Amino acid sequence: MNDWIRNIDWGEIFVAVGIIALQLIAIFIAFTIAKSIGSKLIKNAFNRFSEKENMSVGRAETLQRLTLSILSYVLGFIVIVIVFEIFGLDVKGLIAGAGILGLAIGFGAQGLVSDVVTGFFLLLEKQLEVGDYVTTAGYDGIVEEVGLRTTKIRSFDGTLNYIPNREISSLSNHSRGNMRALVDIGISYDDNIDKAIEVMQQTCDKVAAEEEAIVEGPSVLGVQTLGASDVVLRVICKTENMQQWAVERKLRQALKQALDENGIEIPYPHQVNITKEKA
Amino acid sequence: MNDWIRNIDWGEIFVAVGIIALQLIAIFIAFTIAKSIGSKLIKNAFNRFSEKENMSVGRAETLQRLTLSILSYVLGFIVIVIVFEIFGLDVKGLIAGAGILGLAIGFGAQGLVSDVVTGFFLLLEKQLEVGDYVTTAGYDGIVEEVGLRTTKIRSFDGTLNYIPNREISSLSNHSRGNMRALVDIGISYDDNIDKAIEVMQQTCDKVAAEEEAIVEGPSVLGVQTLGASDVVLRVICKTENMQQWAVERKLRQALKQALDENGIEIPYPHQVNITKEKA
């Protein structure tokens, strides 16, 4: 029984163990270097980017932290795989099994990944800021919070909408520059169009003088439609952001009163009745 | 016949068995350590999280239990694979076969995984609590239960809706802060708009004084639309949560009565009739 013990080639074992130890150390060093270099590169990139783009400190930090986590996970994964291989364990079976499990879960959880990827770009490209008035994914309202997974939008009626970022594909931001106010007024077919336009333009100028929120115009464009009962004239103007509704309301009231004063009719629906004896 | 028995190298067998035994023990120890460390990390994380976020004890426990189960399954899976490999069984075939089977089932059952993943985040992010009035997945009502797989919502008419969590993507929670009441009143084209606004604002102030549920306003915004037969004036105010409908009803009745008293008409649809002889 002692024979085979004596036959063991201790030297060979010693060398094998030494090689494994050396490999482990080499990998540890490579990992540390890769991580610190990667971290520095990421931090520098974000510093330069956030300076250039005037990004808020909080937002830059969120993005940086996410990128660093991903770096750590990827490097950690590589280290574990290599260590397993050094010990001679067949890592492929393990990876394949775990991978298939992961795929199966991944089909279910891909929404989550999709949320984070979209969230990353929403934050990076500054498509929406807290306080913006936006329309997206069928909701519109004021942005209350932009997270990596969910964006919260407060509707006009007070409802708080939780929207997973993956639902946000196209996004309309109503808080990026001046808005346009648009008022359509229908006048009677019997009224003189030129006179109506003149009266309306004078009213518009008066409103523009009073109202500071108006940036440009308003001007009467002309005959937008020949309606069933009225000739529709269109008025547009540029206003300060979020002031468009107030301006539209003011314009509607002023124009209605001006037309009344000038005897120009805003007509009700008309119908021509032809009386026929019972057939 | 005895020759080959004598030729068996018992020492070699002994060593092989010993190595296997050592490997099994090593794995068992590694597994125990990994599990207890993992459990502690998860528990600590949830304790800190639930304290910070004021999460209810029941909800925190549900989430913690789910996370611990997943940890157990993953570690158990790894142990089984390694044990199989130690005994020299080719685990890849087994895994591949099981994996393909799993994938095939997974395609069918991905809804289930999706339910649990979404349920986890619904519970974690506190998007909805029992008793909240929410709109999601085409249903609206009061939340009766939020489970890992299904959320139950009681509609206004008494119906109980079972909604698999995966159907819940965007979620509108109507129980997160004050709500807005909105009333549109159409007055006649012949009435004086300024006087109507004055009367309505006075009524609004009276209602605001009586009604405790009103938080802010109500105020008359102005001419919202120049309708076919009426000039529509809009009134909005902020109310306590879930009181918006009662306030709207009260406002409608008060405004209607105030306009009646002041001789301002809420007009019926109008039509101008032109009589023509039969052509």
Next chain:
Amino acid sequence: MNDWIRNIDWGEIFVAVGIIALQLIAIFIAFTIAKSIGSKLIKNAFNRFSEKENMSVGRAETLQRLTLSILSYVLGFIVIVIVFEIFGLDVKGLIAGAGILGLAIGFGAQGLVSDVVTGFFLLLEKQLEVGDYVTTAGYDGIVEEVGLRTTKIRSFDGTLNYIPNREISSLSNHSRGNMRALVDIGISYDDNIDKAIEVMQQTCDKVAAEEEAIVEGPSVLGVQTLGASDVVLRVICKTENMQQWAVERKLRQALKQALDENGIEIPYPHQVNITKEKA
């Protein structure tokens, strides 16, 4: 020619055969143990679960039988794979080929798996029972049968709808507690709203006294809408399950008659006609 026969090492063969036999026996024993343990665990789990949840015996048995079948198939699959490997047949090719075939079919048949998975949870969570009145997958009616693959719902008009369970995602069960009856009555703009509400509430109280199916209310909420020709008042009450329509019909008739008696008009559509000479 006899030389090579003599050279055959019968001992080696004997050992090899012996090892295979031992392995087969070991696997058979392991399989038997695993199956009986698994069966017991499943049966105990279902016994405890069905007691706790008041599940009917038939339903519990259906679920248990499905779970036991899956256990048998999984264990059988593992045994076959291991036996193939013991005989030195390369099982990977077979599995891969069969797996790809299975995947191809699986894409086509995933609906079937999806049906069974959903069916399992429908039965387990008791979302619908035979006799419930439900709305799901665009159908509504009385549940006639809940199977693992298909659910049968009888529509009001007598049609029998076969719905594959995978189509059932969100489910509205109208047989879970009291229902709400809702009646909207439009009164004339010329009538006194307060008086109308008083008359309607008195009628509601009378109906409530007569009708046993009414659980709570009915009460007149107030002015729900200022319609084009009428002021709409809303009445709601809670009724016993499935009695809501009968109560609504009774309320409509009683309210109509009470308003008639009190000279309060339920108005036809109104229109203001302005006569104009032909332009």
Next chain:
Amino acid sequence: MNDWIRNIDWGEIFVAVGIIALQLIAIFIAFTIAKSIGSKLIKNAFNRFSEKENMSVGRAETLQRLTLSILSYVLGFIVIVIVFEIFGLDVKGLIAGAGILGLAIGFGAQGLVSDVVTGFFLLLEKQLEVGDYVTTAGYDGIVEEVGLRTTKIRSFDGTLNYIPNREISSLSNHSRGNMRALVDIGISYDDNIDKAIEVMQQTCDKVAAEEEAIVEGPSVLGVQTLGASDVVLRVICKTENMQQWAVERKLRQALKQALDENGIEIPYPHQVNITKEKA
């Protein structure tokens, strides 16, 4: 040159050929046994099933033939793979290549598999029989043929619709039991509701006495809606299958005539006209 020929170990070759031959024979026997056992099991299962479920002979045979074909293909595939392996050909490359090709085609042809799987269950669960009146996949009509791939439905207007079975998910079968006839009659707001209900119920009883297709009722339920110009009363009854339309037509005519005789008006749309001088 002859040296290496002499060196060939003919014994070894002989043994190898012998082993291959034995393996081939063993596989052939195993295949034959497996096929005959499988066939018997399938046939017995179908015999018992078709007796229990009263399935027509033709339908049972179609299903049995499909199941036997699948069994043959699966066994044949396994045999071919094993034979290839016995000859030492690496079957994995072949399978993988063919498999990828198969997958690529499978994506295109998955509709076909889906058709057959759905068709199998349509036949097995007897959801529709030739001659049934069904609604499915947006078509309704009389079933003319239920095949494994396509179902043919004849629309009321004579069109023959070919519907691939995969399009048939939910299915409404209108030929499973009695149907309900439903007639809504609007009476004038000025008429007495109680008297109208009495008159209508008497007419219903008279029709029920004459008409054999009526199984239950008809009975007048009460006020279904307070319409814009009429009070809608609902009548329902149960009729023999496919007789519901004839009964509804008969009821409509009888009720109209009864109301006429009793001076109860079925009103035209009403409108209140208010005349206003031109503003």
Next chain:
Amino acid sequence: MNDWIRNIDWGEIFVAVGIIALQLIAIFIAFTIAKSIGSKLIKNAFNRFSEKENMSVGRAETLQRLTLSILSYVLGFIVIVIVFEIFGLDVKGLIAGAGILGLAIGFGAQGLVSDVVTGFFLLLEKQLEVGDYVTTAGYDGIVEEVGLRTTKIRSFDGTLNYIPNREISSLSNHSRGNMRALVDIGISYDDNIDKAIEVMQQTCDKVAAEEEAIVEGPSVLGVQTLGASDVVLRVICKTENMQQWAVERKLRQALKQALDENGIEIPYPHQVNITKEKA
């Protein structure tokens, strides 16, 4: 330098080359046999099938040619793989690479495969023939050509529609048997229904006698709807294929004239006007 040349075991090489040659010949023979057997089987199957189903020669040939091509490609693919293996080239890498490329393209081109698969069954099951009037994929018109990839349908207005076969799932063929003509006539509420039915039935009988395209009926079914201003009576009859519109037009004209002659009114929309003094 000559040493190692002399050491080459030419015998071994010779044997190896011989074996390869033998294998190549064997494969070539097997391929030839498999192809000719396969071709004959396919041809026989199609001959029997096209005789049984009365399929046109052109159509049968198209299907047969497609099936033979697939057979050739599959056999060719197998031969190439085996030849590569005989020469010791590792075919797996090649296949895997090509396969992944193929998959990537396949995702893009699956529509093409889907077209051909559907086209094959359209031709095989004779769902549509050139000249048929069909509705499918949102188009309706006369079939001009049924190809393996595209079907051409000429709309009524002269447009030629190219429809890829994959778009054709459900298909309504209006050229399979007699069609039904359906005419709804509304008579006045003041007219006698029984008399109207009598008059209409007489007219129908007269038209049926004149018109050869009428196969069955027409008969007056009864009161289909109690409309807002008229009592709708339904007439249906069976006509020869494609004659239904002409018959409907003839029926409409004849019925209108018959009702005129008998003083039964086809009423215009009715409205009851109630005049009210301005409130």
Next chain:
Amino acid sequence: MNDWIRNIDWGEIFVAVGIIALQLIAIFIAFTIAKSIGSKLIKNAFNRFSEKENMSVGRAETLQRLTLSILSYVLGFIVIVIVFEIFGLDVKGLIAGAGILGLAIGFGAQGLVSDVVTGFFLLLEKQLEVGDYVTTAGYDGIVEEVGLRTTKIRSFDGTLNYIPNREISSLSNHSRGNMRALVDIGISYDDNIDKAIEVMQQTCDKVAAEEEAIVEGPSVLGVQTLGASDVVLRVICKTENMQQWAVERKLRQALKQALDENGIEIPYPHQVNITKEKA
């Protein structure tokens, strides 16, 4: 240190290098031959095809160039793989890695492949030519360019629409043969239908005599609908391609004037008014 150098078996190395060189040459030759044969086959096929189908030279060249590119890429890929294998580099890892990368990108870029595949068949089958008037993918207009990736269609209003070919599934080509003009004229219920048809047919014949664009007809079909206020008569005719609108306009004007001259009324909407005292 020199010992091991001396031990190197230069002969073996020489042979190995020689074999590699020979293999490289063989592969290069095989590649050249395969490419030139493939090119010739493709060119011949296209020459014959474009002659047979009257395809324009530009179009045939586009298709040929695409096919030749694919041939080059496929052959190049195979050569690279084989060369790697000759140098003993394990090409599977590389391919697998690149393949997975490719798949990941492929999911994103499959639209591109889909565009090119569809584009290829659009060009090959001549479904649309520059200058055709087509409707596809929700756009209609004149085709300006058919590319491999995008098709450009100029709408009637002057907009240029860029449509990726993958969006083009079904395609309606309005420039393939004569078109049909269709005019519906409503006459009064009091007019004689037969006389109206006679007058209209005479007018049609007159228009047909004047208008060269009319190929067949126009003829009056008969009573298409019994409308609410008019009896609708339908006129159809065949016209030269793209002339259908002009013909329809001419027919409308001529028919209107002819009916006026013959005292046949094209009626306005009718309504029967019943006056009722206020209830």
Next chain:
Amino acid sequence: MNDWIRNIDWGEIFVAVGIIALQLIAIFIAFTIAKSIGSKLIKNAFNRFSEKENMSVGRAETLQRLTLSILSYVLGFIVIVIVFEIFGLDVKGLIAGAGILGLAIGFGAQGLVSDVVTGFFLLLEKQLEVGDYVTTAGYDGIVEEVGLRTTKIRSFDGTLNYIPNREISSLSNHSRGNMRALVDIGISYDDNIDKAIEVMQQTCDKVAAEEEAIVEGPSVLGVQTLGASDVVLRVICKTENMQQWAVERKLRQALKQALDENGIEIPYPHQVNITKEKA
């Protein structure tokens, strides 16, 4: 213990190290050459392309930079894989694991890849330029920026829409050439159509003379529809890009005034009233 050290075959190690070093150098050289050749090819291609297509310098640079990045990543990936293999590390496990991870993420992030691929072609094919007025993905407005991931479109009302490029499939560019103005005018049934057309055409000619934005006549096409109350005449003309609305407004006003002056009526909706005594 020294024995085994002495036994180490230093020569062998030396050779092995040397071979590795040589391989590394060879790969580095190959990589450098491949990269510089690739870069030059790409740069040349883009230079030629941007000259031929008149592409702006900025756009060409964006595209070139993207293509160069992809080249670098692909080459870098290949180098890393080969280096790993040279050191004898089994790179397949690593790649497979990373690949599966990548796939899982890829499913979530495929939108990103899709954005960049589409963005690349949008830039390359110049489908839209900054300042163009386009309609795509349900938005229309002026293009403010075309990026690789997102395109920004400013709506008419001032909203800034962020559209991920993958959402842009079909694209309507309204800034590619002249546009068409279209005005429909309804005249009375009693007016003479020929006279109306003459008057309108004269007005059109006058407007065309005054308005420089008109490129090609307005001309009156004829009777577009025989409406319920009017005969609709259509006028179309070609205008300079973006001037179509102004021209349409001018035409509408001029035509309305011309018809007024010539006593041709633009009619209100007509209705024929038949008075009937209460039935």
